[in-house]
Each structure stands twice: as C-alpha cells, then as structure tokens.
Amino acid sequence: MTFISRLIGVALTFGVAGHVQAVESLPVRDSADFNYQLNGDVAPPAISGSVVWSADGDILTFNRNLGAGTFGWNNVLNHGLGYTFEMRFRITEPESSGLGVFGIILADQGGPGSYHAHRFSATNMFTEGGAAGQPMLDGVDFTDGYHVMRFVEKPGVNGLSIWLDGELIYEDRLSFNNAFNRVYIGSISGTITEGIVEFDYIRLDTTGAYRPVPEPASIALLSIGALMLRRRYSRD
Numbered sequence: 552m553t554f555i556s557r558l559i560g561v562a563l564t565f566g567v568a569g570h571v572q573a574v575e576s577l578p579v580r581d582s583a584d585f586n587y588q589l590n591g592d593v594a595p596p597a598i599s600g601s602v603v604w605s606a607d608g609d610i611l612t613f614n615r616n617l618g619a620g621t622f623g624w625n626n627v628l629n630h631g632l633g634y635t636f637e638m639r640f641r642i643t644e645p646e647s648s649g650l651g652v653f654g655i656i657l658a659d660q661g662g663p664g665s666y667h668a669h670r671f672s673a674t675n676m677f678t679e680g681g682a683a684g685q686p687m688l689d690g691v692d693f694t695d696g697y698h699v700m701r702f703v704e705k706p707g708v709n710g711l712s713i714w715l716d717g718e719l720i721y722e723d724r725l726s727f728n729n730a731f732n733r734v735y736i737g738s739i740s741g742t743i744t745e746g747i748v749e750f751d752y753i754r755l756d757t758t759g760a761y762r763p764v765p766e767p768a769s770i771a772l773l774s775i776g777a778l779m780l781r782r783r784y785s786r787d
Contacts, residue, residue, distance in 0.1 A: 574712050574722050577703070580761035582637040587624060587755040595622040598735060611750040613653050613737055615646075621737035624755065628659035628732055633706040633760035636734060637753075640700075642693040644747035645673035652746030654679060654739035657702055657711065660732045664725030665709040667702070668739060671748070678726065679740055691715070697751055705760040714763055 589595055594606040600620030604613045628634050636657055646652050651670030656679075658666040668679035669687070673694050677684030691698075701714040710723030734755055 574703075574705075574719060574762065577705070577760050577762040579764050580635065580756065580759075581764050582635075582701075582752070582754040582756075585635065585637070585754040585756035586758060587627065589622075589750070589753040591750065591752065598622055598625065598733075600738060604737070609751075611753070612747065613750070614747045615652060615738055615743055615745050616644075616747065619738040619743075621735045621739060623656075623733065623735040623737075626732045627734065627755070627757050628657075629757060630659045630661035630665070630704075631706055632758060633704050633708070634659060635701065635703050635756040635759070635761045637699065637701040637755075637763075638736075639697050639751040640671075640693070640748055641695075641697045642671070642673050642746065642748045644745075645694060646744065646746035648742075648744065649674075650684075651677060651743045653737055653748045654735075654743055655702075656731075656733055656735040656739050657704070658729055658731045658733050659704065660730055661704070661707075661709050663709060663728050665704070666729035666731065667704075667711045667726040670740070670743060673746075679742070684742070687721070688715070699763075701763055703760045703762065712760075717763055717766055 589611060591606050591609045591611040594602065594604055594611065597620045601618040603615065603617040603620045604611060604622065642652050649672050651672045654668060654670040656668045670677045670679055670684060671693060674692060676687045678687065699716055703712045704710070705712070708723060710725050711721065712719065712723060713721040736753060
C-alpha cells in the first residue's frame with residue numbers, strides 16, 4: 552500500500568467513522584527536536600567492539616569491512632513513556648551475502664516482545680533471529696539514495712510501529728524477549744560481516760512516542776476527511 556492510498560483510507564475513516572487509527576493519533580515531532588542526536592559532526596565512542604565508523608562533520612560512516620563494533624546509548628529508555636528512533640541513511644557498499652550491512656537494537660525492558668533487533672541489507676530489513684532472520688520489506692533499494700526510517704514504541708506497549716520514508720509499514724509489531732535496555736547501531740550480530748553505510752543523522756527521543764511530521768499531501772487528505780465529517784453533520 553502506498554503512502555497516499557494509506558492516507559486516503561485514514562481520511563475516509565475519519566470522515567465516516569469519526570476517528571483515526573491509534574498510531575495516527577500520536578503527537579507529531581520532527582526528529583530535529585529529539586533529545587539524543589548523532590549528526591555526523593563527531594564520531595561517537597564505541598559501546599562494544601572496535602571503532603569502525605568516522606565522521607566528516609556532516610556524514611557518519613559505518614564501515615563493517617574494518618571490524619565489528621556498535622555505538623549508541625545504554626539505559627536511556629523508559630517503557631512507561633515510550634520512545635522514538637529515527638535514522639536517515641544510505642548503503643554505499645552492499646554486502647555480498649545479502650544478510651546485512653548494519654543493524655539496530657531497540658530494547659526498553661518492557662517485557663515479552665519488546666526487544667527489537669533488525670539487520671539492513673541493500674534491499675531488505677530482517678528481524679535478527681534464526682539463520683537468516685525474517686525479511687520484512689519488499690522492493691526497497693537502500694543504495695539509490697538516502698532513506699528515512701522511524702521506529703516508535705508507544706507508552707506501555709511492547710510492539711514497534713515502523714515508518715519508511717513517511718509511510719507506516721508496521722504497527723505494534725512484537726519481537727523477542729530480553730532484559731536489556733539499549734539502543735545500539737552497527738554490527739549487532741555475527742551475521743553482519745561486510746559493507747558500508749552512511750548516516751545523515753541518527754536521532755532518539757526518550758520522552759515519548761511521536762509520529763513523523765505529515766507530508767503536505769497527507770495534511771490535505773486529512774482536511775478532506777474533516778470537511779466530509781462537517782458536511783455530514785450539517786446535513787444531519
């Protein structure tokens with residue numbers, strides 16, 4: 552389903568039933584206002600393994616060919632508040648195995664299903680688990696330019712809602728069980744062995760769950776839904 556068709560459905564739902572899906576009712580926040588940010592100005596320290604990334608003042612580059620390592624944050628997530636993680640990236644050197652150039656771990660000690668680990672290859676995103684993991688995307692090409700992905704866990708909810716380039720692709724998706732509290736980026740497993748990825752930014756907000764700023768087209772469609780609702784009540 553395309554972004555526009557999904558928003559048409561939201562607008563019509565609002566107009567006919569008087570409500571929108573739960574994820575669409577989350578507050579909006581631009582990632583530029585998040586309280587944790589890595590914007591390529593400096594290379595962060597390693598949380599585990601070797602420092603295999605560099606920063607040129609603008610772009611943060613992770614090079615798995617140089618070794619294994621992760622960066623990020625420990626013990627900053629609060630399950631009761633929820634969290635929002637966003638990254639803008641492109642893969643500049645794909646891996647030959649097809650199993651991933653880098654990965655992320657999002658875990659807030661929230662209980663069953665709240666440990667989210669994903670690997671990113673040139674053409675897919677996988678859950679981390681099993682020999683090759685479970686593929687989650689079709690028809691994506693992370694080498695054709697920068698892409699934005701946002702991951703949101705609502706307050707008290709163990710599932711993860713995921714946006715790709717502004718389109719909601721998963722809502723409240725459960726994952727694995729683990730007791731860690733961490734946000735890790737990089738070589739999160741032995742499956743990731745090669746490749747290079749560039750990050751325009753990596754941003755985390757630990758104060759709550761926020762959906763992306765709507766595109767102008769989505770605002771127009773939601774306005775149509777509101778107008779339909781107003782006309783309906785006027786006729787009544």
